[in-house]
Amino acid sequence: MLGYIRLEIARARRDPGYVIMGFAMPVVMYLLFSNLGVAGDDHGWAVLHVMVSMAAFGAIGSAFNNGTGIAEDRTAGWLRQLRITPLAPVQVVAGKAGTGMLVVLPAIAGVCLSAALLNEVRLEIWQWVSIVLLLWAGSLPFTLLGLAIGYRFSGQTAAVLNIAANLVLAIVGGLWLPAEAFPSWLKALAEWTPSFAYADLARKIAFGQAPGTGVALILTGWLVTFGVLAVYGYRRAGRVV
Amino acid sequence: MTNNAVSLNNVTKCFGAVRAVDDLSLDIPAGQTVALLGPNGAGKSTVLRLLLGLLAADSGTVRVFGGAPEAAIRSGRLAAMPQEGGLVSRTTVGELLGFVSGTYRAPLPLREVMAVAGLEELAGRRVERLSGGQAQRLRFALALAGDPELILLDEPTAALDVRARREFWESMRAFAARGRTVLFSTHYLEEADEYADRVVVIDRGRIVADGTSREIKRLVSLTTVSVTVSAPETAWLELLPGVTSVESRGERAHLRTRDADATVLALAEAGAVRDLEVVPAALEDAFIALTGADV
Numbered sequence: 177m178l179g180y181i182r183l184e185i186a187r188a189r190r191d192p193g194y195v196i197m198g199f200a201m202p203v204v205m206y207l208l209f210s211n212l213g214v215a216g217d218d219h220g221w222a223v224l225h226v227m228v229s230m231a232a233f234g235a236i237g238s239a240f241n242n243g244t245g246i247a248e249d250r251t252a253g254w255l256r257q258l259r260i261t262p263l264a265p266v267q268v269v270a271g272k273a274g275t276g277m278l279v280v281l282p283a284i285a286g287v288c289l290s291a292a293l294l295n296e297v298r299l300e301i302w303q304w305v306s307i308v309l310l311l312w313a314g315s316l317p318f319t320l321l322g323l324a325i326g327y328r329f330s331g332q333t334a335a336v337l338n339i340a341a342n343l344v345l346a347i348v349g350g351l352w353l354p355a356e357a358f359p360s361w362l363k364a365l366a367e368w369t370p371s372f373a374y375a376d377l378a379r380k381i382a383f384g385q386a387p388g389t390g391v392a393l394i395l396t397g398w399l400v401t402f403g404v405l406a407v408y409g410y411r412r413a414g415r416v417v
Numbered sequence: 418m419t420n421n422a423v424s425l426n427n428v429t430k431c432f433g434a435v436r437a438v439d440d441l442s443l444d445i446p447a448g449q450t451v452a453l454l455g456p457n458g459a460g461k462s463t464v465l466r467l468l469l470g471l472l473a474a475d476s477g478t479v480r481v482f483g484g485a486p487e488a489a490i491r492s493g494r495l496a497a498m499p500q501e502g503g504l505v506s507r508t509t510v511g512e513l514l515g516f517v518s519g520t521y522r523a524p525l526p527l528r529e530v531m532a533v534a535g536l537e538e539l540a541g542r543r544v545e546r547l548s549g550g551q552a553q554r555l556r557f558a559l560a561l562a563g564d565p566e567l568i569l570l571d572e573p574t575a576a577l578d579v580r581a582r583r584e585f586w587e588s589m590r591a592f593a594a595r596g597r598t599v600l601f602s603t604h605y606l607e608e609a610d611e612y613a614d615r616v617v618v619i620d621r622g623r624i625v626a627d628g629t630s631r632e633i634k635r636l637v638s639l640t641t642v643s644v645t646v647s648a649p650e651t652a653w654l655e656l657l658p659g660v661t662s663v664e665s666r667g668e669r670a671h672l673r674t675r676d677a678d679a680t681v682l683a684l685a686e687a688g689a690v691r692d693l694e695v696v697p698a699a700l701e702d703a704f705i706a707l708t709g710a711d712v
Contacts (some may be wrong), residue, residue, distance in 0.1 A: 179515075179519040179520065180516065180520075182516070183508060183512060183513070183516045186507075186508065186512055187505070187506070187507040187508055190507040191507060241553050243631055248506075249505060250504055252502055252503075252504070252506065253499060253501065253502020253503040253504075254502070254503060254504075254505040255498065256471060256499065256502065256503060257502070257503035257505070257559070259469075259470075259471065259490075260469055260471075260490055260495075260496065260497050260499075261490070261520040261521075261523070261563075262490060262491050262492070262520050262563070264491070293449075367627050368618050368679055
């Protein structure tokens with residue numbers, strides 16, 4: 177299974193789509209959003225707020241991109257090839273999920289490093305560690321949703337669905353524009369999205385507050401939901417490979 | 418029973434209304450090289466997929482080394498080379514082969530696999546930049562990597578030119594010579610003839626002939642002998658040695674024969690060799706003959 181993850185990471189590195197969307201885009205967007213049109217007192221708030229938003233956005237994009245790959249793998253006969261190796265199906269799924277947990281790291285690290293080095297964000301060590309760990313662990317539901325879509329749909333449909341899900345979650349979850357600026361009905365909706373809960377956990381730490389149990393529960397609920405969807409998608413895919 | 422590498426018992430597999438495999442039974446003892454010969458759509462690929470556990474039979478039992486196909490794959494005793502696909506993009510030949518090899522408990526040394534498949538100089542090449550023949554050699558290498566006891570090959574030479582084809586079969590022979598069992602599908606009669614100990618002819622999901630290549634060839638060697646005859650009545654032609662049927666078109670008589678030599682000799686004795694033409698049966702004719710005999 178480690179061999180499988182190693183192979184998948186080597187493949188991701190050579191995927192220009194992943195390198196751009198999973199690393200370059202979130203970093204560039206972070207530097208733009210945190211510096212353009214933000215004056216004076218707001219600047220300190222923006223560099224921190226947008227840091228978490230863009231790290232979350234990039235991580236979600238990478239997690240989805242990982243899922244889209246599965247649909248392509250099936251079309252290319254790769255899933256069938258894996259089935260005629262001694263790897264157990266559950267190892268293949270676990271390997272793909274493990275890959276998903278690794279490919280989110282460049283976005284998180286890239287944005288946090290840009291914040292510290294270019295935007296002079298200063299936080300306690302424990303804050304940095306907690307933020308990175310929360311952003312990392314909290315990406316699992318998105319990895320699972322990506323797998324669910326990748327197993328359930330064919331190449332092109334999966335790609336479109338993953339991009340759509342990524343954008344909807346980013347916008348409604350307040351990753352591009354802060355949810356504080358939303359009309360109240362949209363803000364109420366936003367608070368139930370996995371993307372809002374995901375970013376909010378890390379954001380609370382960044383602003384020196386305790387993460388809320390409510391958002392943690394919401395994210396856990398989505399984790400279970402997407403996990404069930406991923407298992408369902410895989411079972412279905414197993415029959416048609 | 419336990420000596421059989423492959424054992425199919427009354428296996429049926431339908432896709433909608435189509436019976437791809439129809440009540441088929443086949444035992445292959447360990448160590449044989451068997452060709453599964455048949456036209457496109459005969460059910461060859463379906464049989465191989467059933468044996469790999471990629472498809473489940475509607476009825477009947479599929480056994481590989483006395484157990485389920487999945488178990489044989491899991492233990493590394495069964496490996497296969499698909500006809501196409503399976504080569505994932507953005508990897509190199511070396512990475513892909515190294516990964517697959519690493520999934521086996523007792524793989525062949527990588528260098529040996531690369532040498533057998535003729536891939537030594539391509540280790541660093543990206544998989545998507547391989548030619549058709551190179552890609553096929555890589556698929557072969559992936560199938561060999563775990564040193565399986567039984568290897569299934571689905572039309573292994575379909576994408577290869579003549580030279581690559583010969584090279585491929587040389588490697589295959591070396592593999593079979595180590596006591597391994599090989600089952601390959603093909604629609605080339607010559608390939609089955611030259612490389613298999615045993616030829617199983619399959620059509621519309623059923624076995625229509627099963628024997629050594631010599632036996633099969635005798636069964637299917639329906640040659641057409643054509644002559645121009647001036648006499649209007651042609652009934653006597655049907656009585657000539659080897660002839661199974663006669664078809665007349667104008668002055669031209671087309672004789673189907675199982676023994677072209679004897680037929681031609683008899684025609685010569687009768688002094689009827691005007692515009693003599695001898696055409697060996699096309700494979701399709703052979704299948705028509707075989708399936709016709711079966712009905």
